Amino acid sequence: MKFDKPVVGGPCWTELGTSDLEGAKRFYTELFDWRPETDPRQEAGGYTVAHLGDAAVAALSPLYQETQPVAWNVSFAVADADDAARRVADAGGTVVLGPMDVFDVGRFAVAVDPTGAAFQLWQARSFRGAGLFNAPGTLGWVELATREPDRARDFYTTVFGWSVNASRWYTQWGVGGEDFGGMADMGDRFPPEVPAHWMPYFAVTDVDGAAEVARAAGGEVVVAPASVPDGPRIAVLRDPQGAAFGVHRAGEEG
Structure with missing residues (x-):
């Protein structure tokens, strides 16, 4: 992505909901050299923040509901979560959780766009989001996969005011023209039971090497x-619990 810190309207955080928190810690530590720290407070429910150096870069958490899928989730920064939730509903999306406060760190909501892709809204207080982007082991791109790209384009530009840089093959999203992610038409490339979804891409120094490490782990x-x-070297991987994510070569962001 073209920016190196959270900005309003752009992706600010990504977190994994997993059926095996300890297994996920081992896998992603081996893959990205993360240092996971689990919040010891009972009310935090096992929420674990992964660090590189002193920077928080992503989170891992247990599944909090029986219907929650094992998956990576993407959060977008907003100035006011309640106002953003209203915009989501007005544009045809659905707010499925919140807005609600998370201790003193921020206010968030979970929403689903009109094409079925879930995402999160984050209003920062003491925690803005990831402390590092685009470096190896950190978030470098986010991508929406949907079967209704025109509908998705109308929704997200209305809710967030994103800029759109579209070619015949791919659509890129931006904040003020600074691209941070894209949109792919699922077409018939996905089984029909796979819903629309957002997926994070993490930067790595060696895409082929990361794929081998993931397989071995x-x-x-x-x-x-x-x-x-005319783009980066990429791969899409799946962790042992079934969550899909992408990797791309660092320095080749959007």
């Missing part, structure tokens, strides 16, 4: 390493 290579024409 019990994960799966979903999309083999490949170089996008």
Whole structure:
């Protein structure tokens, strides 16, 4: 992505909901060299923040509801979570949780866009979001996969005011023209039961090497390493619990 800190309207955080928190800690530590720290407070429910150096870069958490899928989630920074939730509803989306306060660190909500993709709203207080972007082991891109790209484009530009940089093959999202993510048409490339979804891409120094480490650690290579024409080298991986995520070569953000 083109910016290196959270900005209003852009992705500010990503967190994994997993069926095996300890297993996820081991896998992502081996893959990205993260240092996970679990909040000891009972009311935090096992929420674990992953660090690189002193920077918080992502989170891992147990599943909090029986219907919650094992998946990575993407949070977008907003100035006012309640106002943003109203915009989501007015634009045809659904707010499924919140807005609600999270201790003294911020206020958040979980929403679903009109095409079925879940995402989160984050109004920062003491915690703005990731302390590092684009470096190896950190968030570098986010991508929406949907079967209704026109509907999604109308929704997100209305709710967040994103800029759109579209080619025949791919749409890129931006804040003030600074691209941070994209949108892919799912078409018939996904099984029909797979819903629309947001997926994070993490920067790595070696995409092929990361794929091998993920496989050796019990994960799966979903999309083999490949170089996008006029774009980065990428791969899509799946962790041992089933959560999909992407990796791209650091320094080749959007």
